[in-house]
Amino acid sequence: MRRLETVLVLAAYTALAVWWLWPLPSLMTNHSAYFSAETPLVIADFYLIVWTLAWGAHALATAPWQLFHANAFHPSTSSLAYSEHLLGDAPLFAPVYWATGNPILAVNVFILATFVLSALAMYALVRRFTGPPAALVAGFFYAFYPWRYDALAHLHMLAVQYFPLVFLFTDRWLETARPREAALLAVALVLQALSSFYLAYALVLAYGPFLALALWRWRSRLDRRRLLGLGIAVSMVAAVMIIVSLPYLRLRQLGVIPSYGREGDAPSLGLIPIITNVQVRKYLAERGIGPVGYVLALVAILPPWRGRRDPWFAGTLVAALGTLAAFGPGILIGGHEYTGLYHLLGLLPGFGTVRLPTRFVLVAQLGFALLAGLGLGRLLAGRRGWVAWPIALIAIALGVRSFSPLPQIPVHAEITRDDLAPAYRWLGAHGEGRPLLDLPGTAFHEAAHRMYFSTFHWLPIVDGYSGYGLRTPAHLDWLARGLPDEGALQNLVDTVDIGWILVHRDALTPAAAARWRGPLPRGLEPAGEWGNDLLLRVTRPVVQDRRADLLSPLRTPGGVPLEPLRECPGALRLVVPAPDPWPSRARAQVQVEVANLGRKPWPGFGFIPRHLLHLRACIRRPEEVSCGSQPIPLPADVPPGGQVRVAIPLDAPFWDGPYILDVRLVQGEDGALDQCGVAMLRVPLRVGQKAVSPPP
Numbered sequence: 047m048r049r050l051e052t053v054l055v056l057a058a059y060t061a062l063a064v065w066w067l068w069p070l071p072s073l074m075t076n077h078s079a080y081f082s083a084e085t086p087l088v089i090a091d092f093y094l095i096v097w098t099l100a101w102g103a104h105a106l107a108t109a110p111w112q113l114f115h116a117n118a119f120h121p122s123t124s125s126l127a128y129s130e131h132l133l134g135d136a137p138l139f140a141p142v143y144w145a146t147g148n149p150i151l152a153v154n155v156f157i158l159a160t161f162v163l164s165a166l167a168m169y170a171l172v173r174r175f176t177g178p179p180a181a182l183v184a185g186f187f188y189a190f191y192p193w194r195y196d197a198l199a200h201l202h203m204l205a206v207q208y209f210p211l212v213f214l215f216t217d218r219w220l221e222t223a224r225p226r227e228a229a230l231l232a233v234a235l236v237l238q239a240l241s242s243f244y245l246a247y248a249l250v251l252a253y254g255p256f257l258a259l260a261l262w263r264w265r266s267r268l269d270r271r272r273l274l275g276l277g278i279a280v281s282m283v284a285a286v287m288i289i290v291s292l293p294y295l296r297l298r299q300l301g302v303i304p305s306y307g308r309e310g311d312a313p314s315l316g317l318i319p320i321i322t323n324v325q326v327r328k329y330l331a332e333r334g335i336g337p338v339g340y341v342l343a344l345v346a347i348l349p350p351w352r353g354r355r356d357p358w359f360a361g362t363l364v365a366a367l368g369t370l371a372a373f374g375p376g377i378l379i380g381g382h383e384y385t386g387l388y389h390l391l392g393l394l395p396g397f398g399t400v401r402l403p404t405r406f407v408l409v410a411q412l413g414f415a416l417l418a419g420l421g422l423g424r425l426l427a428g429r430r431g432w433v434a435w436p437i438a439l440i441a442i443a444l445g446v447r448s449f450s451p452l453p454q455i456p457v458h459a460e461i462t463r464d465d466l467a468p469a470y471r472w473l474g475a476h477g478e479g480r481p482l483l484d485l486p487g488t489a490f491h492e493a494a495h496r497m498y499f500s501t502f503h504w505l506p507i508v509d510g511y512s513g514y515g516l517r518t519p520a521h522l523d524w525l526a527r528g529l530p531d532e533g534a535l536q537n538l539v540d541t542v543d544i545g546w547i548l549v550h551r552d553a554l555t556p557a558a559a560a561r562w563r564g565p566l567p568r569g570l571e572p573a574g575e576w577g578n579d580l581l582l583r584v585t586r587p588v589v590q591d592r593r594a595d596l597l598s599p600l601r602t603p604g605g606v607p608l609e610p611l612r613e614c615p616g617a618l619r620l621v622v623p624a625p626d627p628w629p630s631r632a633r634a635q636v637q638v639e640v641a642n643l644g645r646k647p648w649p650g651f652g653f654i655p656r657h658l659l660h661l662r663a664c665i666r667r668p669e670e671v672s673c674g675s676q677p678i679p680l681p682a683d684v685p686p687g688g689q690v691r692v693a694i695p696l697d698a699p700f701w702d703g704p705y706i707l708d709v710r711l712v713q714g715e716d717g718a719l720d721q722c723g724v725a726m727l728r729v730p731l732r733v734g735q736k737a738v739s740p741p742p
Contacts, residue, residue: 047173055169055178056162059185063161066190070455074154076464077457080199086491090511092199093494098132099156099202100149100501103140114293118497119510119518120481121542122597127293128302128512132202134240138163149501150460153201163207165189168415171210174217175356176423179431179438183342184419186442192449193333193407203405206245208238209412213256213360220264220272228275235283244405246287247397251371252409255363263357291396298396300599301655301714303514305398314401319376319383325404326372334407335414336448338441343414345421356420365413372410374403466502468576469548474503476573480545481506486553487523505546516653517679518596532567539569540590541603545583552578602652604683609657610716615643616684618661618709618727621691627732628698636694638663638709638727642684650680650690657714659684663694665705665731673708702734 064071070079082088097118105113116126138159143152165185172184188210197203215231218224235253239246257276261268297303306314315321335343343365346358370377370387377386391397422441426434446452463471473482482505484496494511508522522542528534529547538544547570551559562580566572569586595603602608622637638661642648650659659680664673684690699705709727711719720726 047170051178052166055182055185056166058182059162059165059169059189060158062165062186062190063158066161066452067158067455069457070154071158073457074158075148075151076460076462078150078153078460079157079455079457080201081195081453081456082199083456083458086489088199090491090494092201093491093498094129094511095132095200095202096149096153097494097497097501098126098130099135099139099153100143101126102131102133102136103143103152104501104504106136106140107144117500117504117506119512119516120506120508121593122510122516122518124293124297125510125512125515127297128510128514128516130202130242130244130513131240131290132242133290134208134237134242134245135202135205137237138205147502148462149498150462157198157201157204160201160204160207161189161194164204164210167207167210167214168419171214172416172419172423174214176420177426177434179434180419180423180426183422183438183441183445184415186445187335187339187418188411188415190446191334191336191339191411192452193329193411195453195455196333198455202242203244203408205241206238206408206412208234208241209249209252210416212238212249212253213260216253216257216260216276217264217357219275220260220267223267223269223272223275225275228279231275232279232282235279236286239283239287240290243396244400244402245408247391247394247400248368248406248409250394251367251391251406252364252412255367256357256360259357259360259363294396297514298399299656301658302516303399306401316402316404317374319374319378322372322374322404323376323378326369326407329372329404329407329410330369334411335418336445338445338448339414339418342419342421342425342441343417345424346417347421356423358417358420361413361416361420363413365410365417368406368409368411368413371406372404461499463502466499467579469574469579469581470499470503472574472576472581473505473546473548477503477505477546479505481508481543482546482548483508483522483526483544485523485526485529485547485549486558487520488553493519508542508544516597518653521653530561530564530566530570535567535570535584535586536589539584539586540588540592542593542596546573547582547584549580549582550578551580597653599654599656602649602658602683604651606647606649606683608649608652608654611646611648611713611719611722613644613646613722614648614719615723616648616711616719617641617643618711618724620709620727620729623729624696624698624707624731627734630698630702630733631700632698634696634698636663636696636707636729638692638694639689640680640684640692640711641689642686644723645686647686648684650683655714657716659711659713659719661692661694661709662712662718663696663707663709665696665699665707668704668706675708677712698733705731705733707731 080092101116114124114126119125139152139156142155143149165188168188169181169185173181194204211234215227215234219227219231238249294303306317347362371391373386375388376383388403426437490511493509496509497511500507509519525538525541549562551562571583571585573583574581595601600608619639621639624634624636628634648659649657652658661678662675663678664675666673678692678694680690680692682690707729711724713719
């Protein structure tokens with residue numbers, strides 16, 4: 047690629063990206079763009095990603111050694127590891143954020159850059175094997191296809207610009223053995239692997255077969271230098287991934303990060319075959335490269351094959367593997383479920399935490415786009431530019447036409463520094479690094495919004511939303527509900543270090559808001575008032591220091607040791623049963639009493655799941671042996687000779703008939719307590735009007 051060629055192609059892809067994302071490019075400073083904004087989970091995920099990118103840039107510039115000690119979920123010391131770290135995205139996000147302090151502008155520049163650079167990277171890869179017109183088409187199909195609209199809220203999944211570069215630098219290194227190619231390969235590998243754990247696993251899936259085929263292709267030139275260079279590059283990315291994975295491994299050890307697919311667990315929605323199969327088939331039919339791309343890809347793989355230099359086989363293999371992996375644990379064909387490639391990927395360390403396999407369509411698109419470029423290159427072989435370029439432009443136009451109608455991207459106004467609430471601006475200037483508690487507590491998507499607001503002051507905040515966040519925000523909000531009572535304040539400061547309390551009185555009930563207009567207790571000093579926002583400085587001294595117990599991995603906040611139970615005489619008793627009969631699909635709440643008949647307390651309430659007791663409840667047919675369940679936390683430790691009552695919300699099955707409610711007591715990942723003294727509770731249910739058969 048000559049310099050002028052690169053500039054022209056970059057300009058073309060930039061213009062295409064601006065058109066593709068319009069109207070976002072005209073509103074980049076204070077608007078976001080993503081679909082399903084009416085869904086709270088989508089909103090929460092978007093703000094979580096914005097906060098993650100902003101925190102990474104902030105920490106890298108101020109205190110890189112405290113990178114994972116992010117400011118959310120105070121007093122946690124590893125809250126960044128509750129979700130993706132997204133460090134590989136920093137080169138595209140951080141410079142704009144450092145220059146402007148505007149995370150929304152930085153995110154929008156990041157989104158635009160991923161489209162342009164992904165297309166350019168694929169152009170460079172295909173340009174190595176064929177002419178510019180075909181390479182232009184390959185870049186188009188790699189970066190511009192309907193599925194990427196769906197990823198605008200989860201924008202870290204757009205950062206696939208390093209995949210083609212990994213392929214390109216591998217091939218160039220094996221050909222030339224120039225140190226520059228090995229260095230560029232190592233950088234591309236590291237940045238792609240750090241962009242997301244999903245993308246790291248996708249990189250393994252895509253790069254493995256490509257590397258094997260590249261080694262075969264250049265087998266006549268393989269020598270010690272080339273193999274050593276590959277080994278160093280791969281070792282570098284492995285070392286980096288091990289280092290950044292250490293906080294996640296620690297959380298996995300503590301039970302904060304679960305593994306999916308274990309026996310007895312209710313499957314994650316993203317792993318249910320009927321759901322994944324529908325999504326992948328939709329991608330193949332409507333959201334991928336489209337009919338024009340498929341025709342060109344078919345041309346690439348048609349015989350004759352002898353003597354062909356193009357890496358068509360690598361594209362075919364990558365597309366096939368990506369598609370199979372995206373189907374997840376099972377592929378449904380003709381009403382039958384077949385085991386897919388996904389189970390083999392489960393051999394990779396940490397892969398059990400992956401719950402959205404459909405994201406591996408990114409690997410499939412990589413292979414399909416490569417094939418589409420090679421296919422057009424085959425059709426245009428030997429033709430002059432005045433013929434080739436119009437054909438390439440027609441192919442792109444037909445590709446866009448096959449995607450039509452393209453959706454209108456919805457834009458959403460965002461609060462930035464200029465219109466930020468005055469209380470947060472004041473804290474940004476005078477917060478002194480002290481932890482902030484916002485009152486009242488909020489729903490998870492509003493907590494994610496507060497995380498976004500914290501990017502303008504970076505104080506530690508109690509609030510938090512994440513994939514595997516702790517339940518501390520809800521607990522601390524519960525402790526603070528008695529405020530401004532003096533006893534509630536003392537209990538709060540004895541439990542957790544708090545420097546500021548920001549009361550949003552417009553979010554309180556009238557009675558609760560009125561309490562904040564009267565006299566305040568000693569140790570709660572007014573610092574500012576802006577409309578309905580009242581900011582208070584917490585100066586009350588600690589009397590009974592329990593702060594170290596809140597997140598202790600050794601004991602619960604109540605002081606009960608977190609250790610496996612060897613002997614646990616006890617019982618489960620149904621206190622409040624389900625309705626009889628129980629209308630199908632209706633929600634009801636049953637209550638179960640957990641009785642400790644032994645002489646040692648049981649760890650029941652806390653925030654470190656390892657060795658913590660919880661209930662598991664599920665509903666099954668009488669003829670079924672088992673059923674999947676989700677953990678239900680206990681509200682308190684269970685004292686010797688005491689009981690704890692647990693409310694279990696349940697949805698009645700869809701079909702009428704007899705059922706069995708199974709309830710068992712489980713200790714973290716140590717297993718059920720059936721063996722040490724607490725038998726499973728089995729309760730017959732009647733859904734609808736049919737008679738109940740006695741349980742076997």
